[in-house]
Amino acid sequence: MHPAYSVILFTTLSGAGYGLLVWTCVLGALGVLPAEGATGLVALALAFVLIAAGLLASTAHLGRPERAWRAFSQWRTSWLSREGVAAIFTFLPLWLTGMFWIGEGRVHGLAWLAAAGALATVWCTGMIYQSLATIRAWAQPHVAPVYVALALATGGLLYNLIVALAGPRSMPGLLLAVAAIAVAWVLKAAYWSAIDGAPRDRTVEAATGLGHLGKVRPLEPPHTQANYVMREMGYAVARKHAEKLRGMVTALLFAIPALVLIGLIVAGPQASPLPLLVATVSAAIGVAVERWLFFAEAEHVVMLYYGRDAA
Amino acid sequence: MTSLPITTAKKLGLVIDLDTCVGCQACATSCKEWNTAGYSAPLSDENPYGADPHGAWLNRVHSYEVGEGATGRTVHFPRSCLHCETPACVTVCPTGASYKRAEDGIVLVDPETCIGCKLCSWACPYGAREYDYTHGVMKKCTLCVDRIYNETLAIEDRQPACVRACPTGARHFGDLGDAESAVAKLVAERGGFALLPEMGYKPVNRYLPPRPRRDATTAPAVEAGPAGEPSTTAERFFAWADKMLSR
Numbered sequence: 056m057h058p059a060y061s062v063i064l065f066t067t068l069s070g071a072g073y074g075l076l077v078w079t080c081v082l083g084a085l086g087v088l089p090a091e092g093a094t095g096l097v098a099l100a101l102a103f104v105l106i107a108a109g110l111l112a113s114t115a116h117l118g119r120p121e122r123a124w125r126a127f128s129q130w131r132t133s134w135l136s137r138e139g140v141a142a143i144f145t146f147l148p149l150w151l152t153g154m155f156w157i158g159e160g161r162v163h164g165l166a167w168l169a170a171a172g173a174l175a176t177v178w179c180t181g182m183i184y185q186s187l188a189t190i191r192a193w194a195q196p197h198v199a200p201v202y203v204a205l206a207l208a209t210g211g212l213l214y215n216l217i218v219a220l221a222g223p224r225s226m227p228g229l230l231l232a233v234a235a236i237a238v239a240w241v242l243k244a245a246y247w248s249a250i251d252g253a254p255r256d257r258t259v260e261a262a263t264g265l266g267h268l269g270k271v272r273p274l275e276p277p278h279t280q281a282n283y284v285m286r287e288m289g290y291a292v293a294r295k296h297a298e299k300l301r302g303m304v305t306a307l308l309f310a311i312p313a314l315v316l317i318g319l320i321v322a323g324p325q326a327s328p329l330p331l332l333v334a335t336v337s338a339a340i341g342v343a344v345e346r347w348l349f350f351a352e353a354e355h356v357v358m359l360y361y362g363r364d365a366a
Numbered sequence: 367m368t369s370l371p372i373t374t375a376k377k378l379g380l381v382i383d384l385d386t387c388v389g390c391q392a393c394a395t396s397c398k399e400w401n402t403a404g405y406s407a408p409l410s411d412e413n414p415y416g417a418d419p420h421g422a423w424l425n426r427v428h429s430y431e432v433g434e435g436a437t438g439r440t441v442h443f444p445r446s447c448l449h450c451e452t453p454a455c456v457t458v459c460p461t462g463a464s465y466k467r468a469e470d471g472i473v474l475v476d477p478e479t480c481i482g483c484k485l486c487s488w489a490c491p492y493g494a495r496e497y498d499y500t501h502g503v504m505k506k507c508t509l510c511v512d513r514i515y516n517e518t519l520a521i522e523d524r525q526p527a528c529v530r531a532c533p534t535g536a537r538h539f540g541d542l543g544d545a546e547s548a549v550a551k552l553v554a555e556r557g558g559f560a561l562l563p564e565m566g567y568k569p570v571n572r573y574l575p576p577r578p579r580r581d582a583t584t585a586p587a588v589e590a591g592p593a594g595e596p597s598t599t600a601e602r603f604f605a606w607a608d609k610m611l612s613r
Contacts, residue, residue, distance in 0.1 A: 056488070118482020118502025125479055126460035129368040135485055136460035188454070188565060189491045257562075259430075262491075263443055264559045264573055265384075269433030274440060277394070277426035280418050284493040287484065356562070357493035360428060360445060 056190065057290040058350035065113035066180060067209070067342045069142075070202065072105025073173035074210020076145075078228075080152060080166035080173075082214070087227050090162050094221040098214060099153050106149075110142060134186055138179035145172030177206045184349075191253050191366060192353040197246035204239035205308075209342055211235045212312055212335045219328035224319065233316045240309040243345070247301060250352065255365040262359040273362040289358055292351035300348050308341025368459045370452060371468035377543030378470045378509055379449050379570035380526065381552055385577045387536040389429050389442030396531035397425040397446075397507075405512045406477040410500035422496040424507040425528055432576075441576055444537070446528070447494035447507035448561060448569030449473050455486035455495060464504075471543070471570060472509045480504055491565055514539070542570050 079098040082088040088095050114120040127143065129136040148169035155163035181199030188194050211232035218225050259273075260266030281289065292300070315334035354366045401424055402409040411421030425446040432441045449466075453473050456464045463480035466473050475486075475495075480503035487495040487504060495506045510526035513519060523530060529537040540549035549572075552558065558572035596605045 116483065118484075118497065118499075119480065122461070122479065122481045125462070125481060126483070129460050129462050132368045132370075132457040133460045133485075135458065135483065139460060183458075183485070186458070187489055189489060261564075262562060263430065263441075264561055264575070265430065265432050265441060265443075268439070268441075268576065269437065271441075272431045273428065274431045275389075275429040277428050277445070278420070278423070280420045282420050282426075283422065283497045283499075284487070286420075287487060287497070288493070355488070356491045356565075360443075360493060 056350045056353040056355060057287050058347045059116055061112050061115040063343060063346045063350070065109040065116070066202070067109075067339075067346050068105050068112065069109030070177055070180070070206035071209040071213060071339075071342070072102045072107075072109060073145075073177050074206035074208070075105065075213045076102040076149060076173040076210070077170045077207060078210050078214040078231075080162070080170040082225075082228065082231075083156075083162040084164070084166045084170075086162075087225065088162075088218070090156065090160055092221065094218060095162070096153065096156055097221070098217045099149070099156065101213065101217065102210075103146075103149060103153075106142070106145075134179050134182040138176060138183060141172060141176040141179050145169060145176055148172060173206075174203060177203050189356045190353045191255070191257075191356075192250045192349075195246060195249050195253070197242055197249055201239070201242045201246050204235065204242050205342060205345070207235045208232075208239040208308075208312075209338055212331070212338050215316070216328060216331045216335050219331050223325065224328075224331075226320065229316050229320050233313055233320070236309055236313045236316070240305075240313070243304070243309070255354075257356055257359060257366045258364075259359045259362070262356070276361065284357055285361060288355035289361065290351060291354060291358075291363075292348070297348065297352055300344055304341050304345045304348065306341070307337045308345055311337045311341075368456050368462055368464060370456060370466055371471075374451075374466070374468055374471035374543070376470040376541045377449075377451070377570045378472055378514070378540070379542045379549075379572070380446070380509075380529065381538040381540070381542070381549045381558060381572045381574060382444050383536040383538070383556075383574040384441055384443065385536075385574060386534045387427075387442040387444060387532075388534055389427055389440075390533060391427050392531045392533055393444055393528035393537060394423060394425045394427050396527045398423055400510060400513070400527035401505075401508065404510070405508050406475065406503075406505060409505060410498050412499050422498045422505045424494075424496070424505060426493075437579060439576065439579070444528075445492065445494075446571075447473060447509075448492055448567075448571040449507075449509060451568035451570060453567055454489040458485045458489045460485070472511055473506070474508055474511065475504050475506055477501065477503045477505075491562055491567070492569075509539075542572065 083095050114123050126136055126139045130140045148165045152166045152169050178199055181202030184193040185198035215228050215232050259271045265271050312334040315330045356366045409422045413419050428443040430441050456466050461479050461481055463476045464486050482502040495504050498505045514524050525539045529539045538549050540547045553572045556574040558574050560569045596602045
């Protein structure tokens with residue numbers, strides 16, 4: 056599948072924003088993150104900016120962005136519509152949580168609703184892909200959980216960075232962030248192993264229904280230049296490049312941030328926030344590569360008609 | 367609405383005969399011609415006279431080589447929307463622009479409400495939907511909904527443009543939900559099949575397989591060539607002429 060930059064930007068930025076929203080609301084409501092001071096509000100504001108920037112980027116993917124509002128109507132059947140509804144719904148408790156935080160200096164119970172809305176939105180994003188039977192690498196049960204886990208892992212790094220910039224770091228925050236990265240790492244590794252082990256048993260013989268006559272080979276394509284279907288569905292990354300990129304994701308998104316966090320836990324709460332900044336930048340590059348690879352490794356069954364050996 | 371009708375009164379669709387299709391592309395060009403002026407018009411082309419021309423077409427004709435050696439053959443394979451009974455392209459649509467009609471089962475896109483998110487094209491295993499880059503909306507086969515019910519057209523023209531254009535009669539249009547219809551009978555008689563039925567989208571369109579090749583057991587025996595002595599006067603004459611000329 057062609058990796059569209061607007062979709063990569065949207066899912067990674069909004070994902071981190073929703074993750075940060077969950078961390079801020081849950082740890083704020085539990086009293087781990089002190090309601091006094093600006094830290095929590097800065098975190099809420101950054102979450103809002105990331106979510107809004109991501110949603111705006113996603114409209115760049117549309118042919119008719121001015122009609123985007125119509126996407127809220129078909130939540131009965133469409134995960135994309137559900138994602139839109141959940142995203143808009145989440146803004147309400149997010150905004151109210153911020154208002155109560157500023158006005159009364161406390162974390163209102165609505166924060167739980169904001170966190171739930173954030174998780175639901177990211178889950179819907181994952182389900183858009185997971186529900187597509189036409190793409191074997193996406194129709195895997197790990198897809199939506201990986202989206203949620205990566206939102207929490209990247210949001211966790213941002214949360215700890217903001218807390219560290221404001222003053223002494225929070226040990227529970229660091230420990231939870233390590234746990235979130237570990238869970239995401241395990242799920243992503245399981246995903247890769249699942250797609251590597253999935254049978255590529257769809258063939259052009261099956262797609263054309265001509266297998267009983269023998270091997271089917273493309274003789275003449277229907278058009279001289281690539282059409283929309285080939286441009287959108289035809290992109291495939293070379294296997295050896297995918298291996299290298301998976302290694303990059305493992306190092307940048309999982310190993311380096313996890314090692315930095317563990318180092319900070321060992322070093323105690325007074326060290327500088329610089330290592331967290333390094334870990335966050337590393338994870339940001341890592342998650343962008345991970346999302347690019349999620350598209351580039353996905354083979355669409357329609358390419359069988361255009362000569363792909365299997366899907 | 368993207369919720370699918372539980373049943374449709376008719377199951378209008380195409381039956382495509384892979385035995386008689388000659389790959390002339392007349393169906394594809396007449397489809398483009400009709401649909402660039404009809405429903406959801408126009409079907410735009412990008413850079414049509416440049417180095418990399420491409421555009422939205424609703425029907426594509428592939429040609430494949432099938433089998434090896436003496437049993438090998440060329441099969442021309444037209445590919446367009448199959449008007450599935452349970453089309454994922456409809457249910458994934460976030461806006462309701464994609465819908466399946468309860469009265470005849472035709473799957474359509476409303477070009478006025480499509481936002482061009484392209485998710486329907488990802489959901490279709492058959493590559494039936496093509497994006498119109500100029501208008502920012504998705505285009506697909508309408509089964510010539512603006513022809514088949516069009517009372518201003520002569521009765522023989524009230525069928526899809528591709529069917530009307532086919533010079534070999536390889537394309538048939540009708541109600542596949544009615545077991546007594548001509549198309550349903552044709553499918554039963556010729557062993558018509560659906561594409562990728564295991565994926566579960568229940569295509570309505572059917573393909574008729576190429577007829578079996580005649581082989582030694584089914585073909586009439588071919589006379590052996592030069593074997594045997596010439597028997598008739600004429601044969602003896604030609605044998606003599608051949609001998610003389612070969613000197």
